[in-house]
Amino acid sequence: MSTLKADTIQSTSGGAVTLTKQHAAKAWCHFKGTETEALLDSFNFSSVDDDGTGNYGMHFTSNMTNALYAFTAGNTDDGGSSSMYGVDITENTMATGNFDIEVFYVNSSTNRTDVDLTEVYMVVHGDLA
Numbered sequence: 001m002s003t004l005k006a007d008t009i010q011s012t013s014g015g016a017v018t019l020t021k022q023h024a025a026k027a028w029c030h031f032k033g034t035e036t037e038a039l040l041d042s043f044n045f046s047s048v049d050d051d052g053t054g055n056y057g058m059h060f061t062s063n064m065t066n067a068l069y070a071f072t073a074g075n076t077d078d079g080g081s082s083s084m085y086g087v088d089i090t091e092n093t094m095a096t097g098n099f100d101i102e103v104f105y106v107n108s109s110t111n112r113t114d115v116d117l118t119e120v121y122m123v124v125h126g127d128l129a
Contacts, residue, residue: 016062016128026069027060027124033075033103034116044124054103054114055090062128067094069126075103076119087120096129 027044073087
């Protein structure tokens with residue numbers, strides 16, 4: 001059996017390697033959404049910024065090819081027994097280098113309210129530039 005060991009693998013032109021028949025995540029993160037926002041751990045996210053209660057700017061380290069990537073997110077439940085929490089991309093903010101998200105809860109009367117939560121996590125699939 002052979003073993004391949006490498007620190008960096010690049011295409012012959014020096015760019016990112018193309019994965020064939022695979023659709024690996026191109027970015028993921030787990031960040032703290034209260035007090036001072038901070039990435040707790042991440043891949044291909046350079047920073048998160050606070051744009052107001054429950055609103056955050058997410059910034060890629062390496063840009064995506066276009067703004068047609070897919071986004072999946074989750075968050076902690078900070079103890080609201082009659083609330084349902086959610087995360088979505090703010091309308092018209094998807095760009096190749098960043099996007100904005102809204103973290104919110106919907107209570108039993110279906111009122112949606114933006115809220116800062118302790119932890120938010122997400123995965124992005126698409127093509128890198």
